[in-house]
Amino acid sequence: MEFWFSEYQSKNVKMSYRIRMQLHREKTKFQELAVFDSEDCGRMLILDDVVQLTMKDEFVYHEMMSHVPLFTHGNAKKVLVIGGGDGGTLREILKHPVEEAHLVEIDEGVIEAAKNYFPELSVAFKDERAKIFCEDGIAFIKDKKNFYDIIIIDSTDPIGPAVGLFAKEFYNNVYEALTEDGIFVAQTESPFFFSELLKRIYKDVSSIFKYTNVYIATIPTYPGALWTFTMGSKKINPLERTVDKIDFDTKYYTPEIHKAAFVLPAFVKKII
Ligand code: AG3
Structure with a gap:
């Protein structure tokens, strides 16, 4: 089974990451927060569907x-x-x-x-x-x-x-x-x-x-x-x-x- 996360980089461009595992997901007081472990970029922090950082870069x-x-x-x-x-x-x-x-x-x-x-x-x-x-x-x-x-x-x-x-x-x-x-x-x-x-x-x-x-x-x-x-x-x-x-x-x-x-x-x- 494949599990992918995609961010809309613009209305018409998406970037997708193959995810190994979801480590965390919650709705905080301000936004939706997720931590994924991805195949090529390692752990990633996502806020409201937007990549904040990956361990790769x-x-x-x-x-x-x-x-x-x-x-x-x-x-x-x-x-x-x-x-x-x-x-x-x-x-x-x-x-x-x-x-x-x-x-x-x-x-x-x-x-x-x-x-x-x-x-x-x-x-x-x-x-x-x-x-x-x-x-x-x-x-x-x-x-x-x-x-x-x-x-x-x-x-x-x-x-x-x-x-x-x-x-x-x-x-x-x-x-x-x-x-x-x-x-x-x-x-x-x-x-x-x-x-x-x-x-x-x-x-x-x-x-x-x-x-x-x-x-x-x-x-x-x-x-x-x-x-x-x-x-x-x-x-x-x-x-x-x-x-x-x-x-x-x-x-x-x-x-x-x-x-x-x-x-x-x-x-x-x-x-x-
Ligand atoms: N600050 C967010 C940078 C903006 C990323 N935008 C995007 N992926 N659409 C990163 C916080 C890291 N300390």
Whole structure:
């Protein structure tokens, strides 16, 4: 008997995974959550039928979400992740000598699933520099002023509870919560399937931050495979920063990749 899981990558494109076993399924307070063990991609976390991560390629996304802003900043002490309840982004942040890494995840179910099924990611929760808040990130950030060096928005797609994390008003609050040389990064979807969204975000972020840059990575299990991250920086020009060396292990990120990631294909440049 064959058991397949499919995600609609767009209205007319599906990506399917052959599943070995369903490990968990529940309706949390906010969404439907599933953990599958798949043949070729290993364990996968699914929220509302959308693949959030697979063990095969999670390193690309989590390394690029974290190391690009952290090395661009160069001296981050306080870092905030909004979303990212699986712990993958936090794990990468904690490879840097930060003092505090806060994570605000709205859905406790995601944190529990990570603890039970993704120990390689949720290992980050045990670090004494990590502090986990089960709250709405939009409300959490409103009263924070001039506090975080880096803010990373590790959200789901802009549907359901994540819609507000793609709004201009939220980016304004992120700006206020950052220190004077602070940097923020958000995952901003595929330029193939979500070009309008990317365009709008770029416009909103540029109207708030001194520097706005998009960078890219290849993530085979996300729609379009080519994925964008949008960075807003208050003072540091990301394109003037070079990274000489890194003193921990990575699987995707290197100093060369850091530089190359800001080089955009012509059609992406045209979108933004
Ligand atoms: N954040 C979700 C990325 C969006 C995936 N979209 C999709 N498959 N349609 C990932 C959370 C991992 N920390």
